[in-house]
Amino acid sequence: MGNRRDFLQTTAAAGLTIALPGLARAQAAGDTLRIGLMAVKSGPLASGGIDMERALNIYLAERDQMMAGRKVQVFFVDAGAKADVARAKVAELCEVQKIHALLGPQTAIELLALDEVTRSHKLPLVSTAAAEDVTQRKANPWLVRPTASSAQTAHVMADYCAKTLKYKRMALVADDFPYGHETAAGFQRVFEESGGKIVQRIYTPLVTPDYSGAVGQLAKVDGVFLAFAGSNGFRFIRQFADAGLRDKLPLVGSMTSLDESVLRNMGDEALGIHTASWYSADLATPANARFVPDFRKAHGYDPGFYAAAMYISAEVLESALKTVGGKASDPQALMAALRKSHTQTLRGPVRFDEYGNAVGDVLIRKVERKDGRLVNAVVKTYPNVSQFWTHNARQFLANPVYSRDWPPARNIEG
Structure with a gap:
């Protein structure tokens, strides 16, 4: 022991x-x-x-x-x-x-x-x-x-991307461990059920100091969904901006990709990025x-x-x-x-x-600057969200657990 x-x-x-x-x-x-x-x-x-x-x-x-x-x-x-x-x-x-x-x-x-x-x-x-x-x-x-x-808020983000942001083609970039797999898979399922296509999936090791390779692989899409934990989202977005893509390719993210604990270390490269979560310090x-x-x-930054x-x-x-x-x-x-x-x-x-x-409620958030600091401002609330989204629970559970292999990637290009 x-x-x-x-x-x-x-x-x-x-x-x-x-x-x-x-x-x-x-x-x-x-x-x-x-x-x-x-x-x-x-x-x-x-x-x-x-x-x-x-x-x-x-x-x-x-x-x-x-x-x-x-x-x-x-x-x-x-x-x-x-x-x-x-x-x-x-x-x-x-x-x-x-x-x-x-x-x-x-x-x-x-x-x-x-x-x-x-x-x-x-x-x-x-x-x-x-x-x-x-x-x-x-x-x-x-x-x-x-x-x-993992996927509960990603379902919501996918719905928002398809119905509000009107994206049709998207890429996924996620940490290569269970949370990243499940989050990306849940996003893919709901986005494709809403008529969109996931044309690219990129999984990166949990410890990745350099995301330039992943950034360089990104295809021509309407947006990129990020499923990162800890400080990985910060590093990816910084290198994404350094590559000159900030104003060319919209980013959206999972509930942890732009967490306040890392947002405090970021600058204008984070502005305007939407994420979905059950919490915001702005709530x-x-x-x-x-x-x-x-x-x-006590700690000098938002929880x-x-x-x-x-x-x-x-x-x-x-x-x-x-x-x-x-x-x-x-x-x-x-x-x-x-x-x-x-x-x-x-x-x-x-x-x-x-x-x-x-x-419980799930929030769509957008990074804005308030009182000199970056915040995840709440722009929309989805009430009473279940882990099964709008699916019947029995039918949902009859499928395999979300993973790198399910749902299958039928629309990958290249």
Whole structure:
């Protein structure tokens, strides 16, 4: 299960509370609520993981480190988006730290790896990661996802491209890992069902310092859909602009491609790019009106997808804890409360379908400059969006999971 000393050093470096094994066992029947947080803090995905930790710190600071009347102890782990490490870390959290619930993980790779661990340990998981099948064909009964599946917002972006932007021919550029595959595939399906054609698909390694090769491959199209995570979108768009394509070829993106955590490092090359997400720092909800200024004051930039995902996850978890009277020692009761919850959050109301995935509003956003900073301004809202889009759930699930191979690319040119 990995080196235990390394695990404790990792959590200590995160600046969060650590319970030693004896203490953790002694508190198993006590009043302390023990929560695991899994996020990535190195490499191209680090900006998102750092924001997840920062958002949870703000949430708990607002509540004097309490949830549902119980003191909270957080155990931070970074599995580095590696499946085997994620499994070992969470098993240790369950067996040694005796956690009551897990927040995160950040990546589809980790989430898919945690399926068996959460089931065997009966561990309630409030997920940030978007891997499709954990709330679809292989639905995990120990999971809720208050954000979105990989393709949930990509469906919306495809609809907007076809019906509002009137694009007919598009290219896809995506990270070559499950989130990128699923997001691009969902976009392709809805865009082609709406009469458009995906004539080019380009997948790039998750760690790609130079996107000039991908930029140079782009064909003559009406627009390019980007499915990037972490800082990859920033690097691609910068090199796209350097190649002189900014005013020649429109870009649109997935929910993470122009996240606020990377938008703060960008300039005019980002202006005008549309993305679809369930969140924007520009969103006018009562909770968001408090959270955004607090986050900006503490860290100097607006919160985005990953920060909001963690804050919302905490809101959903605390709502369920209140339903069970703060008693987290019965995992089945807590999980049932999570599945039935209908919570007012940063993004607005969140409820879950029968598979544990959020049904909620999805926003079309456009990068604009406000008060001297770049923001994802909300230009349109699609209400009550399901992970199945407008498809019948049974018919949707009869197809394979979205991937590099499905739906098939029938319109690729060259």
